[in-house]
Amino acid sequence: MDPPAVRARAGDLPAEPGVYQFRSAGATLYVGKAVDLRARVRSYADPRSGRIRGMVDRADAIEFAVTDTETQALLLEANLIKRLQPRYNVRLKDDKSYPLVAFTDHEVPRIEVTRDPDEGAVAYGPFTNKGRVEAVVKAIRDEYRLRGCSDHKYAGRDRPCLDYEMGICSAPCTGEIDAAAYAEDVAAARRFFEGETGVLADPLRRRMETAAESAEFELAATLRDRLAAVEAFHGDGGEAVSDRSDDRTVDVLAAAVEGDVARVARLHSERGQLVDRSRHRLDAPGDREAAIGTTATGTDGIDDEAAGRGAAARGAAGGAPGDVGDEPNTPAAVLSAFLTQYYAEREFPDAVLLAERPTDPDVVDWLEREGVAVRVPGAGREAKLVELALKNARKRDGRDDPVAALGERLGIDRPGRIEGFDVSHAGGKAVVGSDVCFVDGNAETADYRRKRLSDRNDDYANMRELLRWRAERAVEGRDDRPDPDLLLVDGGEGQLAAARDALAETGWDVPVVALAKAEELVITPNGPLRWPDDAPALHLLQRVRDEAHRFAVQYHQTVRDEVKTVLDDVPGVGPETRKRLLGRFGSVENVRDASVDDLTDVDGIGATTAERIRDRL
Incomplete structure (x- = not known):
């Protein structure tokens, strides 16, 4: 639309609050709100920004909807952005949440690391480092012998399972421990997650010292590492400091911007304890040359780049002083966009702590009218919470690094070194296993290994033998390769269980997952995960899996021909x-x-x- 067309259309609009849309060929390019629709839309006739001019030139129509109040306009704008996903607005896309430790709602609770606790479970966290959480849960099970099996496996057992033999479960399922004693162990474990580090650190330290005195140096070293993880858990590796005297609900928000992608980290506290932690992705406006600012109106504010209008005119249009020329991807502008789109469809907390004050005063006014205290803390515990949120927001999601993306999806450190395993045979004859290696996403053929296995037509037993061979060589120092950061087995839940059994039997502590061919499900100890077909992390696992399969089949053919x-x-x-x-x-x-x-x-x-x-x- 040219300037005369914009002015003519603006003259048809009412001088009332509402929402307007710039549209092109029936698609919405941009959604904005205004206290005065006529004044706001007229400002687009003389834009001083190339970004705004590009959007206006593309538009062929302007639609509007009148609201009774400015608050209604704010919420309608947020809902339209979520529904229509306009090219020139900042758009919220939710990311995954962080893991929690849960004690299930059962007469004999199990302990688990999960992102989705069962209804009625007592959950602690969330936590940023899943690897450290799993190390602590392993230490708790080792010390207090809490069950980790599903309710289905727990029911109807007539003898203890392998976990009992390994000393990490007291087998309440078969009465090896009575309910009262088990409840005491659960209570002790929960005290650890409530901040009482000594309930786990003290017995670990005693066991470490006893092992060292008995010259069991390998065990002592393992306990030493486990103790370090436990003692760091409530410091820099677990949650932020809790204050149980505080009975409010508080959200802590911080934004980080990289190019055209922004992330907002949200920490949620109830009664002084963090109970939820999530990250959210926001896509910036279309292309950099024609992007529209997210300043004075949360996801709007573009008219205020036309400098020279006085404060009165700016106020009439719904703008704000000080936002002239703001970039759309500043953290403060991103927070403005996030606040409206996120809370338009959720319950309000008692307070919101922000890393920066939003550029749109209307958003802050709206929250405060709803009884939400909005603060940008400068010191103290609240400032520490904001720093933690900012650290989470700045954590890259690995979209340009499949290895980092894989680590983030699995909740482990970046798995720079991955080993993949597969078994090949012909009806139980000429059984062989492959062990391939990828470093930073690329095949490291010099570190490929292969193993002739016992002849048997049992895929689970074959995988267990293969993984036990690899684990024993690592534990005994007979393998000249560095330990991997992640193990991948070709198969489903059965193959993963066999691999985990082998690792548990040998004491080799390396994360392991499986990739099932039929539906390309990522099988983890906490259950199957279905990732998008275009996820870089899935593509990386597929490459490792396929290479392990190729190498195993190639070796099997060689062995078969020699038999x-x-x-x-x-x-x-x-x-x-x-x-x-x-x-x-x-x-x-x-x-x-x-x-x-x-x-x-x-x-x-x-x-x-x-x-x-x-x-x-």
């Missing part, structure tokens, strides 16, 4: 014919079950040779 079979004694069947037979039927047993017609379908085998094979087998 002497009864086919070698059949006149007319040489090495090449045998290779073709096994390639077609997979095993000698399948060749035995084949008909003469099936056998003669294989190149190089006539009716006479087929009869000889049938007679010999």
